[in-house]
Amino acid sequence: MQLDAKQIRQLRTDQGWTQQQLADICGLSLRTIQRVELNGLASLETTKSLAAAFTKDRRELMETEDTPPNLPQAVTVPVWVLAITFLAGLLCGVFLLRVFTATF
Numbered sequence: 001m002q003l004d005a006k007q008i009r010q011l012r013t014d015q016g017w018t019q020q021q022l023a024d025i026c027g028l029s030l031r032t033i034q035r036v037e038l039n040g041l042a043s044l045e046t047t048k049s050l051a052a053a054f055t056k057d058r059r060e061l062m063e064t065e066d067t068p069p070n071l072p073q074a075v076t077v078p079v080w081v082l083a084i085t086f087l088a089g090l091l092c093g094v095f096l097l098r099v100f101t102a103t104f
Contacts, residue, residue, distance in 0.1 A: 001047050002063045005040035011054045012037075025053045 012022050012033075019033045026033075026049035036042045040063055042050070051058040 001042050001044060003036060003040045003042050003047060003050070003061050004063045005037050007061060008040075008050060009037045011056075015054075022050075022053060026050060 012019070015022075017025070019037070020030050022028075023030045023033045026046075028046060028049055032042075032046060036046065036050070047058045047061060051061055054061070
């Protein structure tokens with residue numbers, strides 16, 4: 001099941017619980033709690049345990065259509081870095097072309 005990872009994390013921190021404390025309350029492993037808070041993936045049993053711990057209906061914890069996905073942030077590279085990389089590759093290519101054409 002796909003849960004709202006941000007909501008789970010927020011509910012936990014609102015209670016003042018650590019991930020380990022939530023795991024103990026739910027009877028789950030720490031790794032399971034970490035996975036749920038990272039990407040929102042959980043089994044039905046895990047979802048029921050979390051819902052019971054937070055006294056919520058399990059459907060309230062699920063990701064909705066308007067919930068933004070928990071995706072990694074895009075990496076942006078400055079244009080000047082791309083330009084320097086391109087020029088360095090071009091110079092290496094020209095150098096290698098001269099070396100190989102001069103020896104044959």
